Amino acid sequence: MPDEIIQVEQLKHVYTRGAGRITAVDELTFAVRRGEIFGLLGPNGAGKSTVVKVLSTILKPSGGRALVDGFDVCRNPLQVRRRLAAVLQENSVETMLSVWDNLLLYGLLHGYSRSQTARRAGSYIELLQLRPVLKQRAQSLSGGFKRRVQVAKALMVETPILFLDEATTGMDPLIKTATLKKIQEQAEQGRTVILTTQLLGEAESLCQRMILMDKGRELASGTLAELRLLSKRLLRVQLRFLKADANALKSLRELGPRQLKESAGEIIMVVSGGADEWIRKIAAFSEKWPLEHFEIHGANLEEIFLELYRQ
């Protein structure tokens, strides 16, 4: 059994809109390992959802190839579909049916019997707190609830691959945390998860590896540590002065941070270089402007993304 469950090589997808052509994915290459949580990240229009649609056989690629568990998405789309469950970006619910009927139909259409579906759906109904709306028509639900129904459907079936395209959008924080924990558990049990999100914090906490996309192309890929190296060893420096001084901020800017923001007395700088070098710089700086608090650690994904995007 090959280690890589998804292989994407030189993938290209061009949308035709009337006479116009929009290249959504351009020569993209990456691979996802079995049992991994892999992030497809990038801003709006980066081409993330198009990649998911190609991998889940909704769209046919304009060029290149994509293999899912060894099956080509163009030549063996049915074999590919048998291996995946997908939460797509758009709300996908049977609006005229109740929440329970949505879950039941999803189970039946994935080859489960009624009793199997009921058994499998039970814990996800509780996890996503769907019990109070179980008999309600999906049409009347808020966007967040519709999203929960979609996530419950995809989590309750047993497929080796799970695509989650902006799956937690609109969820309240408690349910979101519980859902992310469940996704992590499923990955630990061997399910491969491809997570598409703009919420970089979410990706940072879940994904083992990720690809940053922009305008259909790869901006960078790897683990968070690898991305930090790629982004000139970005560091995050947090500090607070004992006494605020306008000159202090000016002098800090002269140290050449790549990003600097100040909020309620707290200064956050994103800098590149060695940690030792920056500790020395800040120590020298604090002699003139004493500090109340100082912290230095690796930059977060959002900062890395901004840096790579700028590069």
Next chain:
Amino acid sequence: MRFVLANAYREYRIRLTNPVLPLWDVVVPVIYLLIFGASLDRWFSIEMANIDYPLFFLGGVLAMVTFSVAMNSSYTFFEDIQSGIFHELLTYPFARRDLMFGRFLFNALFSLAGSALCLLAARYVLEVPLDFMRIQGLVFWLVVGTAGWYFFFSWLALSIRGFNAYHTTTSSLYILLMFISDLFYPLDKLPPSVQMPAYWNPITWEIDLLRHFTYGPGTWFEKSWESAGFLIFAGVSYWLANRSLNSSLE
């Protein structure tokens, strides 16, 4: 087969949430039969020797049932697109043709139910003498008729994709196909300019076949040619619909 049945069940659950659609599919053709069958009887019985107009009209109404059921069912593609479930359905672990056949299965049964209502109304309200010895052929052509129109309208819906454009197209087609055919009048009673297009209209072939299996008019040669014509129409429509469903859906 289990996926075809699951899709048929889905279609059943969705169609029955909107009681207006089934009403159009089943009740409207019966009303057509009762109103037109009774009122036009006096006019046409003079022109059409040996046949009561309701008996002649019955085949047309049965075709109307298959046509309406198929056309209204195709609108659920737009509901699926609007609710966002359409793309998700395309990721489910079955062949896309299972999705179409499942929906067709429900619609075929629905057509048969609507047709049974028409036959009962014809027999017991309009007192039309029916030849129930040919019921197997009638059932066969009601199912094939539904299939032909169902695949045809599915292909149209998947190709046009815009609801308003589709609605305009089907409304125009409904009028054109119904009136440029022998649904209301015998082919030779139509204006000469309409006779040729009506002869090449698949609904004319379907109506003639349904008439043949309700009271038996037509020669063996005529029925063979019309059977072949309608089967080719249904086959091509299936091929087109399946191709649309399997092609890139943006």
